[in-house]
Amino acid sequence: MSVRCAMLCGAALALPATAQAQAQGAPTPALTSGVLTYLPADFARFAPQNALDMVRQVPGFVIETAEERRGLGQATQNVLIDGKRISGKSNDAEAALGRINARDVLRIEILDGATLDVPGLSGQVANILTAVKGLTGNFRYNPQIRARRTEARLLDGEISLSGKSGAFDYTLSLSDEQQRGGNAGPERVTDGAGRLIDLRHEVLIANEDSPRLSGALKYQGAGGGIGNLNASIAQSHSLVAENSRQGFPGTVDRRRDYRETEKEWNYEIGGDYEFGLGGGRLKLIGLRRFEHSPSLTRVFFEYGDGRPDTCDLFARTADESEAIARTEYRWKGGVADWQVSLEGAFNTLDNRSTLAVLDTAGVYQPVPLEGGNAKVKEKRVEIALSYGRPLSGALTLQSAIGAEYSNITQNGAGGLNRNFLRPKGFVSLAWKASPRFDISAKIEREVGQLDFYDFVASVNLAGGNGNAGNPDLRPPQSWNVELTANRNLGAWGSIKLKTFAKFIADAVAQVPIGATGEAPGNISKARLVGLDLTGTINLDPAGWRGARVDINTIFRKSRLHDPLTDEIRELSEQDKSTIDVNFRHDIPGSDLAWGVDYSRYIQTAGFRLDQTSQYVEKPGDLGAYLEHKDVFGLKLRGGLSNLLGMNERFYRSVYEGRRTDPIAFTEDRSRYFGPVFDVRISGSF
Template sequence: MMQNAVGTLRISLVALACAALAMPVRAQAPGSVGEPAISAYGKEFFAGVAPANAYDMVLRLPGFAIIEAVADVRGYSAAQGNVLIDGAHPASKREDTGQLLKRIPAASVERIELIRSGASGIDMAGHPVLANVIRRRDAVTEAALEAGFVASPDGWIAPSAQLEYGRRWEGRALDLALAFAPALDDDSGRGRICTFLPDGALIDKRRTDTRALKDEGEISASWRQPVAGGRLTLTGAVRSERARTDTRIGAADSGDPDEIIDEGEDLLEAEVGARYVRQIGKRTTLEAVASQRLGWLDAEERSREGGDSENFAQRTDTGESIGRIDLTHEWSETWSLSASLEGAFNFLESDTRLEEDGMPVFLPGSDVRIEERRFEAAAGASWRFAERWMAEAGLRVEDSAISQTGDSPLKRRFTYPKPRVALRWEADARNQLRLSLSREVGQLDFEDFVASASLDSGVVTAGNAELAPDKSWRLAAAWEHRFPTDAAITLRWTHDAISDAVDRVLVTAADGEVFDAPGNIGDGQRDTLAFDLSAPLDRFGFNGAHLRSSMLWRRSRVTDPTTGQRRSISKEKPVEASVSLTQDLPALRMHWGIGFDHIAERESKYRFDEISRESEDSGWTVFIERRIGQRWRVRAEATDIGGRDFREIRQKYDGPRSSSPIEEVERRDRNSPGYFSLSFRRSTGG
């Protein structure tokens, strides 16, 4: 069945490409700086900060913040980020945009364009602003080697390395990268677990010690060349991730054994992709994309406490095949049209096993295979009906067929129209107002169909084959103000009227045992207010300094399926905020910065028999980077040295929360040790 779907996608792409090649062609450089919707920033704009790469340059763009592609979203239409390379989105949605930009030396960048909605011939992918990194076209060969280490104050240390090679000549480009990166997860740390009766009396106190390590490796290659008047980009990547977590929970009484929990997770992922972009005549752009991704995950968790044991194992295979074609046409100076067609085949096959003292425990959704055939057609138009006014309208129609086999067989089909209308007003050269109304449809997470367990917290979750995607009508408004000093502020408000909200529900297994699972809980609403600030501080006497701040306030309301009371949606954070300050010191050939994130973050989770509230202290990172000669850079960075505190309070009920009293309250406190790193980078060519 998978081969049939892949074959259909291939045939469609070949037919579309052949039709495009038969059209008359007039090649054009990506992007145009003559349009009012596009602002160009050449090398002179960045000259004072001596950037090392395109990433440093993009961070300096006024009023722009990088939005990564959403790797876990199936398909391309809702997954693309807000950064273009030579006029096209990266061929892989799983490529980290920041890392991709860091591989482009600053000397290779001709200019960077800020593209606002309304620019002709540009697919904005739902973003109000895009950054387009235009590279030099002259022949050049570049290479870089970076090596260093990451270490923690508690004694852990591991090496890191990265190798890059790039060559461009006569419209062709070859890029190769090899990287290895270790990480100390912030689940690491020492702490304690205290258990109380409802009246506050302490009944148990245990110490915990956790070490969570992760090693990530990646090999990637990209080839670009002219083909039939357009640009063909081929990509391939192999990624691996190895995670190990060891936890020891001390016994309450000195004579009792400790609980020891070992977790291991190995992920291997392979991906190949192709993207073809071609200018057809003066006013039409064709873009075709095809990709294939496969992933293999093995995970195991074991818990031992004296003579008692629990084991959870999971084997999951995933895959995604995508074919997509986009056409944009500039009908006139005031009208622009677009159309797209996308087909995708996705699958997930998972086998999970839970054993308690050697005896198997049945979990709904423990042995499943899920397949999805998804098609989406879209059409849209933008109209500049006055000098400062722009209107956009579009319609996407999604058709998805999902089948599940295994212990919970089920077949379903969903068809959703997703209209969108937007209005933009350029009040003057520095103020812009945006207003939009759209129909949004969430995407089912295949992991919600599969059973899972966390032995250290004692939480077991069943899969739910009957889960449906959430839908909402979204009203959004934004105001953007740009100052003469290249500072910018953006204020955004969004209101979602939700139906079929996805949260947590109670499910009953065939043997009558009840489990918590993801499920639909009815209607709800969400309001979000976001504020972004980007400002150079030279006018305040802080030469070469730049301040960035992002703050978001969120409030959601749904009806709890267990108690019938109103509450927020599980796992949604009411506040998210970050602040960073950087400064360039050209005379010292140095660049330094400090950032604070996770400010005031907290979240609540609602299960049928438990309420969990998690919070964490703000995190911080400070770095300093120095150029040595023309080829060397050394960078030192420290994150949360001295530790960062995490807290979790779990109210456990003796049955459903609607009819059962609180049995006990558990509080978990943990201090994560933080880490520091040192790296040396040597570049050649350019």
């Protein structure tokens, strides 16, 4: 399937872009001044029920996952609604689009982000223009059944209501993101010479329920004032349980019971208000987030020879908070767009951890855990000036320059108080080489986000290791370079090719702490380069009416000097490649559609100072589905995945001390979870 799609993609790049009309309702955008405009009628053959259904069918366009970012600064998602960034921080593009009824969509514009007065955007951006006409609603229900060892997922879904009252638009949503997972299989353990020393059979269950209630209110005043208010409250209860039967001639038979639970709740409330002031527009933004996360991990061993049971317990309660205040003022100076922004933020982590072991009398005895209790606080101020203008009829510039000051304080073992002043900014250019071909380039100086959990000590009972905690962490910085080319193929579809590189200073990797400990710490530099190919090939012009192929592939290559051995290796446990190929056929003259999709994900090896590991999925996930677009007004889709019998493989080599010492043992795990059947029922009203 993937070879066939690659051949079609290569052929399409060689085809001329024609104005030939696509047969049987394939999306046919209007092209005006470099903007591709899709109307609701262009998506009729897909029977969309919300804006997300439409955007997913835009040829060659993929909604980018929101990046974890510091504060509320530059835009990172490639979706706008009514020309504005999606309000809020945890409100991602897919969730927001899924709550917009298809009847409220006026049109979808695809254009280059550098041509807009929204700092941070570059490359293809989708702008969804809407007009709320009355009370509407959307719902989806996604049950799933796995063939083996996993209870059915029965409560995954969402229902939302949207409406308008005077100058106010409102949305209310209730959802549950439910996961039910599980697998089982053997694990072989060999010593440093490759001799088999243990056999294990393991069964894993992984469940999660995340109900969320969220609401949004938008105000459009007669005087030009625009306001947004967003709020959400959610829970997330998760369980990971692994049962293992272990034994081998010459060893004691054992039963290992691993259990990890977390019961989190969180809320977010934020808003913004924009109004005209002195020839420009002033925008005031505020946000408050809080998360309470108690968790407990237990590893219990029962022995076949009658010796006392053993058990380790690691408990942690963490409270995280974030408060942000931001102001932006933008104005027009001739043909140029200007914006000055000022942002202040206060982030905290209050972490309390305990470790205990079961003694021979059956009593849990506490174990000292230095650095397990700590408070981390960051105060940050950022100022930036943005400037954008057309340099010619086909060339547009967007730029920003600024600086960030932060104060990071840790209270607890080895606590520190440090200050950082870091420059940041970017320059991007968008060139419309022809009506159907454009190129954009961007150079950016970025300040990275630290994980506050890296500052405190933790224990990983599942892997038999832990982190000592490192209060001396510094935020990483990087120079980022992107070059993107978009080729509209007319009736045939669209192709996008993006190359990117990131040159990181103060990169984060596992480093030695003391004689035997380790924790995330800074190394001098690292490098990441990659290639992203996205495209849609419509097969209508070739005579296969209603058929299309969508391709999304990303390849990454990283490089750093290992902090222990100084050898060249890749970043630990990072995305290395992702391949998604989807074929869809909307059968002309009917309400039926069917499709086949294939995906494969590859991750780099994991590196700790005393071990290496590798997670592998082979041979990838192949699935097929059948969709009916009108079952008593509902859209019904049934699919079967994992048709190739993909296994989850995991390899781990543990050394006698550091990775410079001989290997003590190696684990080779293979787990199978069988076919997966899922149903999606969706509708609107």
